[in-house]
Amino acid sequence: MKGVVFRGDRVAEVRDFPDEEPGPDHVLLRMRASGICGSDLHNYRAPASEIRFPDNRVGHEPCGEVVAVGPGVTRVRVGDRVMNHHYLGCGRCKYCRMGYQQLCSDPAFKRGYYGGSLHGGHGDYMVCHERTCVPLPDELTYEVGAMLACGSSTAYLALLKLAVSGRDVLAIFGQGPVGVAATMLGAAMGARVIAVDLSEARLKLARQAGAWKTVNPNDGDSVEQIRELTGGEGADATIEAVGLPITRKQSATAAKVFGRSALVGERGQAVYDATPDIIHRHLTIYGSWTVSMLGMEEAAQFVVDRHVPLHELISDRIAIGHAVDAYRRFDRQDTGKMVIVWQ
Ligand SMILES: [Zn+2]
Ligand SMILES: [Zn+2]
Known part of the structure; x- marks a missing residue:
């Protein structure tokens, strides 16, 4: 499968990765849309020496379809359309139970996030923990789901x-x-x-x-x-x-x-x-730092109920093979929302 990494100094690269399978409590998403977020620019522009996870696929606004589930998965089924809340969290501490895994108090999990220390959404497939999956309402496209996976929420x-x-x-x-x-x-x-x-x-x-x-x-x-x-x-x-x-x-x-x-x-x-x-x-x-699991769900429902045309903010729909050029253009900071999409 193809995936995008940052090499540092404003260079993105599309690489081939081996296929992955979901382990216990994890699911395999076939990516359908993966947003490019403003905060990605910090890592994109960083010098090569400061890229901490140079071999991991970036992208922290993943949205896709569950195509396989690992042993023990109970909350998510094959065929579900989901947004990924991109922080792993321990799932047990107070903040994780609130749905704010980004605030996880367990140091072993605190730095676990998809698109950084774990492979993110800029790949044809992505493995994530079932507890990071947020249901995407039927009324919303995957593209809008990607927007809601971080920036819009x-x-x-x-x-x-x-x-x-x-x-x-x-x-x-x-x-x-x-x-x-x-x-x-x-x-x-x-x-x-x-x-x-x-x-x-x-x-x-x-x-x-x-x-x-x-x-x-x-x-x-x-x-x-x-x-x-x-x-x-x-x-x-x-x-x-x-x-x-x-x-x-x-x-x-x-x-x-x-x-x-x-x-x-x-x-x-x-x-x-x-x-x-x-x-x-x-x-x-x-x-205010990103959103909780439930907050993402509520934001999505608000967009449905009020017919908020978030999709009109998308200026570029990009095939993953063109991600290198997409990041170059996004770096100029005059585009609308850019989303990598899979047909
Ligand atoms: Zn973001
Ligand atoms: Zn936790």
């Missing part, structure tokens, strides 16, 4: 933490795959969304996704632009989906007094002037 959880409603103006910094999904889902929850990005192509996609207004920092300070759009007050809620110190600071200061803000973009530092930026403005700041 991450957006959904941040919106839930912010308790976004039709009373809110919601400013979202960064319109990459997570940010633009937050735009679409936030609009579906009733919010008036201000989408912020440097890329005009991404702002255009954000408008199609339902953004009320768009802000390009090239046109002037984005916080000032957001204040102008909100009668000088700032946004009721903000989301930072970039992961840079400057946008983290802007995401805080663009929120109004008593506002709420969620941090989703990963890595690096944040520098605030605590008193004027946060304390004297009674700001509430949330951290």
